[in-house]
Amino acid sequence: MSVAELEAVEVAVEAPSGLWSDAWLRLRRNPGAIAGLLLVLLFVVSAVFAPWIAPQKPLDQDLSILVNGIPPGPSSAHWFGVDTLGRDEFSRVIYGARLSLIVGVVSVAVGLSIGMLLGSLAGYLGGFVDTLIMRVMDVVLAIPGLLLAIGVVALLGPGLFHIMVAVGVAQVPIFARLLRGSILAQRENDFVLAARSVGVRGRTILVSHILPNAISPVIVQGTLALATAIIEVAALSFLGLGDQNPARPEWGAMLTETNSYLQTAPFLAIIPGCAIVISALGFNLIGDALREALDPKLRGRT
Numbered sequence: 346m347s348v349a350e351l352e353a354v355e356v357a358v359e360a361p362s363g364l365w366s367d368a369w370l371r372l373r374r375n376p377g378a379i380a381g382l383l384l385v386l387l388f389v390v391s392a393v394f395a396p397w398i399a400p401q402k403p404l405d406q407d408l409s410i411l412v413n414g415i416p417p418g419p420s421s422a423h424w425f426g427v428d429t430l431g432r433d434e435f436s437r438v439i440y441g442a443r444l445s446l447i448v449g450v451v452s453v454a455v456g457l458s459i460g461m462l463l464g465s466l467a468g469y470l471g472g473f474v475d476t477l478i479m480r481v482m483d484v485v486l487a488i489p490g491l492l493l494a495i496g497v498v499a500l501l502g503p504g505l506f507h508i509m510v511a512v513g514v515a516q517v518p519i520f521a522r523l524l525r526g527s528i529l530a531q532r533e534n535d536f537v538l539a540a541r542s543v544g545v546r547g548r549t550i551l552v553s554h555i556l557p558n559a560i561s562p563v564i565v566q567g568t569l570a571l572a573t574a575i576i577e578v579a580a581l582s583f584l585g586l587g588d589q590n591p592a593r594p595e596w597g598a599m600l601t602e603t604n605s606y607l608q609t610a611p612f613l614a615i616i617p618g619c620a621i622v623i624s625a626l627g628f629n630l631i632g633d634a635l636r637e638a639l640d641p642k643l644r645g646r647t
Contacts, residue, residue: 372634378635381634382627399435401433403436404432408431410427415610416606418612419612429602444594451513452511453570455509455510459520460519460521461521463482464522465525468529468532482518482521490515490573497515503586508588512581516573520567531555537554569633575624575625579600
């Protein structure tokens with residue numbers, strides 16, 4: 346083997362890995378990311394395989410279990426106890442994960458798609474378009490997210506689809522401003538100027554050159570937004586603005602039903618509350634780990 350070939354092999358070995366492969370290696374070494382992934386996997390598996398995991402159907406009632414109208418606590422027959430109608434609480438929590446997962450993912454997808462579109466236009470076009478979009482986003486950001494979601498649901502009416510739209514609309518300004526700032530940082534890089542100099546169209550530059558390098562902060566925020574969406578959906582359901590179909594258990598609605606039993610049966614509020622906290626914690630841990638893995642300024646912390 347010649348000297349040139351040996352040097353080529355050394356360069357190949359020492360060449361830095363790609364951004365995502367390097368981030369994956371850092372995530373595998375991050376205990377917080379592993380813990381968050383396990384919590385999210387528990388959440389997803391419970392939602393997907395709810396009919397096989399839950400020992401009973403969520404609507405099966407047995408009023409004979411109640412003691413003087415008070416639901417008994419956890420036991421070997423009912424791990425999480427039963428609710429005020431004698432329904433198995435464990436089964437309802439498992440089935441509630443399905444609705445929370447669907448609403449969280451759809452609402453974040455709504456906010457992410459609209460926010461990315463507005464942020465891309467504002468960041469790449471600039472000028473009047475940038476000013477107009479950002480001022481509208483500033484006005485929306487001035488309203489607290491949960492209050493804005495309540496206003497949208499009050500305008501559209503209660504319902505499962507409406508809370509998806511409401512929570513998604515509340516997330517749009519965050520994604521739009523984040524992607525705009527990332528595009529502004531990438532817009533004047535050398536590879537973008539080189540593409541312009543050879544006559545590449547603006548739309549191709551944005552989609553093929555700028556967005557792939559500007560998308561990582563948005564992905565991190567999307568993971569964190571899932572946790573926020575789950576909490577906001579539970580809050581809307583707690584206020585009676587969520588899904589109006591009692592056949593679909595939802596964690597926030599389960600909390601509403603326990604207002605009169607906080608002293609006699611506190612587990613009815615503690616167990617759905619813990620489910621909300623654990624699912625949100627899992628997405629937050631993954632989001633923080635992704636931010637540390639993708640941000641060069643924070644890589645030394647992992």
